[in-house]
Amino acid sequence: MRITVLGSGTSNGVPVIGCDCRVCQSDDPRDRRTRPSIAIEAGETTIAVDTTPELRLQFLANGIRRLDAVVYTHEHADHIYGLDDVRVFSMRRGPLPVYGRARVLDTLRRAFAYIFSDALPRAGGGKPSLDLRVVDGPFEIQGVPFEPIVVWHGQLAIDAYRIGDFAYVTDVGRIDDASMDRLRGLDVLILDALREARHPTHFSLAEALATIEDLRPRRAFLTHICHEMKHGDFDGKLPAGVAFAYDGLRIEIDDPPIR
Ligand SMILES: [Zn+2]
Numbered sequence: 452m453r454i455t456v457l458g459s460g461t462s463n464g465v466p467v468i469g470c471d472c473r474v475c476q477s478d479d480p481r482d483r484r485t486r487p488s489i490a491i492e493a494g495e496t497t498i499a500v501d502t503t504p505e506l507r508l509q510f511l512a513n514g515i516r517r518l519d520a521v522v523y524t525h526e527h528a529d530h531i532y533g534l535d536d537v538r539v540f541s542m543r544r545g546p547l548p549v550y551g552r553a554r555v556l557d558t559l560r561r562a563f564a565y566i567f568s569d570a571l572p573r574a575g576g577g578k579p580s581l582d583l584r585v586v587d588g589p590f591e592i593q594g595v596p597f598e599p600i601v602v603w604h605g606q607l608a609i610d611a612y613r614i615g616d617f618a619y620v621t622d623v624g625r626i627d628d629a630s631m632d633r634l635r636g637l638d639v640l641i642l643d644a645l646r647e648a649r650h651p652t653h654f655s656l657a658e659a660l661a662t663i664e665d666l667r668p669r670r671a672f673l674t675h676i677c678h679e680m681k682h683g684d685f686d687g688k689l690p691a692g693v694a695f696a697y698d699g700l701r702i703e704i705d706d707p708p709i710r
């Protein structure tokens with residue numbers, strides 16, 4: 452199984468429009484962060500977790516040529532507003548399965564009303580064809596097992612996902628004990644770490660590192676990073692096995708047992 456970090460940035464992306472700070476002006480490519488998403492490739496199956504406004508550019512930049520399903524963590528704008536770009540895949544293969552908790556799917560129906568209404572034709576290139584599937588427990592996509600794990604994004608309950616010994620936990624400010632226990636024994640964890648200062652709905656760097664120390668995955672990568680942290684400032688300064696993710700990072704993981 453191969454994970455590609457399509458985007459490692461927070462909702463504004465980095466650089467932030469019109470910002471002159473040293474991170475936004477950095478020439479280190481690792482400081483250019485598009486909105487947060489990953490692609491999971493297992494055998495012939497490719498799954499996107501979230502659809503950012505940069506989905507098309509992310510797929511092109513990373514050479515991802517097919518898509519079999521989308522899985523949503525939650526409904527915030529930085530995680531959903533590239534959904535229209537999956538049209539190219541539904542044109543080739545038919546309706547694309549889209550997984551999310553009921554509240555997330557309701558938001559998609561409102562935010563993309565033209566996709567779901569015959570009365571609202573899309574001018575131009577047509578509409579994506581989607582097959583919405585409610586997540587209310589573990590599910591499989593072409594044999595790849597997904598375990599949703601509830602985490603808290605401020606007051607909003609959202610879904611992290613565990614796939615075998617890999618877990619993707621973005622947009623998290625608090626993880627309760629029951630969910631922590633389901634995140635133990637990981638090979639690879641990708642975890643939210645917005646910035647060094649605390650934030651009401653996201654882990655700070657210190658909170659993310661404390662969570663990693665508790666969970667003890669073999670490797671951990673930090674994501675959803677804003678323009679207050681310069682990648683190079685942390686080279687060699689993070690605990691062993693922990694690194695900042697960056698756009699285009701590829702991580703190889705043993706395949707989960709196919710059921
Ligand atoms: Zn900046």
Ligand SMILES: [Zn+2]
Pocket residue numbers: 525527604622
């Ligand atoms: Zn969010």
Ligand SMILES: [Zn+2]
Pocket residue numbers: 461462487527529530622675
């Ligand atoms: Zn976000």
